[in-house]
């Protein structure tokens with residue numbers, strides 16, 4: 001059995017969406033051995049910085065939040081598809097011949113995984129592909145950058161996925177992952193009443 005880490009490291013200098021300073025985590029040491037006998041750290045962090053799950057509340061008013069998810073969604077088989085040749089957006093024509101079935105969790109490896117800094121022209125999931133995946137009834141879709149869409153007005157890709165109860169997993173790192181089927185574990189932290197949650201996402205490869 002091999003465990004492949006596909007998560008971003010949370011650190012002050014990490015890459016964040018559109019390089020916005022406010023999205024960078026702030027670390028603060030709140031207890032020190034000399035003064036307090038122990039060492040403790042506080043972190044201020046936007047829930048969309050780092051590898052995270054978007055719940056429907058992210059773009060759907062009164063949508064389901066982090067309280068409502070069944071944990072089966074976050075543990076189970078996932079199919080990694082290599083779309084490194086896609087230059088701009090993953091469209092329906094790029095994925096329609098893939099073996100994708102109801103209940104699948106699909107992860108798209110793109111040229112985003114080759115770049116560590118934020119790419120304003122990152123490869124995203126186009127609406128026609130998102131609609132196709134939502135119609136199939138997959139349980140989740142993951143992408144190797146901090147957004148599943150780029151600058152689409154009114155974020156239709158998010159909406160069609162989240163309205164279809166498709167969990168979105170953003171901020172994956174897949175450069176070292178080959179196309180194939182793995183067990184995905186991406187349990188969200190148990191933070192109540194929020195629209196997103198951090199996760200340590202890993203792929204388990206049975207050998």
Ligand SMILES: [Zn+2]
Pocket residue numbers: 047048052053054058146170196
């Ligand atoms: Zn997000």
